[in-house]
Amino acid sequence: MPFLENKKIILIFGCLTIFFPGAFVFGFPGVMASEWQALFHVNKAQIGRLMFFILAGTGFSMILAGKLQEKIPSRFIIFTGSLVCSLAMIFVGRATTIEHIYIWAFSEGFFCGFVYIPCLTIFQRLFPEKKGLITGVLNLTFGGSSAVMSPIFTYFLVSKGYVFTSNFAAVISIFLGTSFALFIKIPGYKKDQGKQQLSTLPLKKTIRMSSFWFLWCVWALSGAAGISLIVLASSFGISLGYGITQYVYILTCFNVLNGIGRLVCGRLSDTYSKQKILMTVFLMASGAYFLMPWFTHLYIISFLACFIGLAFGALFTVSAPLVTEVFGLENFGRVFGMVFTAYGFFAGFLGPWASGIILDLTDSNFKIVFSLFAIFYLISSVLILGVKRKNIADSR
Numbered sequence: 001m002p003f004l005e006n007k008k009i010i011l012i013f014g015c016l017t018i019f020f021p022g023a024f025v026f027g028f029p030g031v032m033a034s035e036w037q038a039l040f041h042v043n044k045a046q047i048g049r050l051m052f053f054i055l056a057g058t059g060f061s062m063i064l065a066g067k068l069q070e071k072i073p074s075r076f077i078i079f080t081g082s083l084v085c086s087l088a089m090i091f092v093g094r095a096t097t098i099e100h101i102y103i104w105a106f107s108e109g110f111f112c113g114f115v116y117i118p119c120l121t122i123f124q125r126l127f128p129e130k131k132g133l134i135t136g137v138l139n140l141t142f143g144g145s146s147a148v149m150s151p152i153f154t155y156f157l158v159s160k161g162y163v164f165t166s167n168f169a170a171v172i173s174i175f176l177g178t179s180f181a182l183f184i185k186i187p188g189y190k191k192d193q194g195k196q197q198l199s200t201l202p203l204k205k206t207i208r209m210s211s212f213w214f215l216w217c218v219w220a221l222s223g224a225a226g227i228s229l230i231v232l233a234s235s236f237g238i239s240l241g242y243g244i245t246q247y248v249y250i251l252t253c254f255n256v257l258n259g260i261g262r263l264v265c266g267r268l269s270d271t272y273s274k275q276k277i278l279m280t281v282f283l284m285a286s287g288a289y290f291l292m293p294w295f296t297h298l299y300i301i302s303f304l305a306c307f308i309g310l311a312f313g314a315l316f317t318v319s320a321p322l323v324t325e326v327f328g329l330e331n332f333g334r335v336f337g338m339v340f341t342a343y344g345f346f347a348g349f350l351g352p353w354a355s356g357i358i359l360d361l362t363d364s365n366f367k368i369v370f371s372l373f374a375i376f377y378l379i380s381s382v383l384i385l386g387v388k389r390k391n392i393a394d395s396r
Helices: 007-026 028-040 044-068 074-092 098-126 128-159 162-176 178-183 210-239 244-269 274-294 298-327 329-361 366-386 390-395
Strands: none
Touching: 007 028, 007 074, 007 098, 007 128, 007 162, 007 178, 028 044, 028 098, 028 128, 028 162, 028 210, 028 244, 044 074, 044 098, 044 210, 044 329, 074 098, 074 162, 074 178, 098 128, 098 298, 098 329, 128 162, 128 244, 128 298, 162 178, 210 244, 210 274, 210 298, 210 329, 210 366, 244 274, 244 298, 274 298, 274 366, 298 329, 329 366
16 A cells, blocks of 8 residues: 555644644643733733634634535645644734734634544544544544643743744644645545535534534533633633743643543544533533632642543544534534534633633632533533434434
8 A cells, every 4th residue: 555545644644734723722822821911911801802713713614614625625625724824823923912813813713624624524534433533533633732832832932932932833833734734635536535425414404403403502612611721721820829830730731631531532432422421521520610719729720620621622522423423424524514603603702702701800700700611511411412313313
């Protein structure tokens, strides 16, 4: 078998390509939040808003990426997304206002979707018997990349400065990520390597399914609760008296389990009920959020952040094969893109943006915010049990 048609080699290329967009959306904002707040003289609500723009961009692109796969070879979509994600880091390094950060955030989120959705679709087709495990590997790379890069971003921010850190991120992403994007394809497809089968599920039928709406609400609520800790880790750590080199442990622990949880939960989803896996991790995250504001010790808080990272990673990993199981692989790109609108358009507002407003109004009362997120996870643990394949048959 030719080297570039080996499925494992293609998987490595996919992991390298998806690594840096993940680090940019999950790790970079958390490290830079306090820097941006001081640099542009903005409040917590304005900083929390940047995650809304990341998610809004992703929400728009997920549907578009799912549709484009039916017309354009996926590797070209992935290459475009990876390249623009890298170039956007040069732009953010030259930002002079918070509005420039919002533009970067939307662009990063939008083109991140061009990498994420096609990669998931291609590798579920390449490894049909191990959808959960392979999705977990990709999501481990996507989410866990920030655990690797956050300390590196922090080191360069402290030692080299903000502009150098942004330029460094752009250059290394192009050389170690974008350069491999065009090799991500399905071997043996002569006419169109990477184009997926046309969707068989019309929009009207999709939005009539209760399973779709249950999963949509889960993504809105649990997505909001999970993504918020990326931005709140710095402000929560500062409120307890910790510096940047200390509170980065909260973000690192979140991202370590965010990454590892994707692999473990993905592997488990090949054997056990995907709905019960998600229910379990949501309950664990709910308990962690309830407990977190009652402790001040950095290690205890970082330990609790692990459970939130686990639930956040599982949401991405287990939801993907769950969509394939319930709606069919031929409908994956389009349906998953539609479900992702909950995360893109609502999670950003319900989570980072709303929590920033609450913190500003309550003089940084994290007990209120974290309790709200605990309730979000608790509701999600109930709703996920309603996502069942039999509901599709009922809707037709």
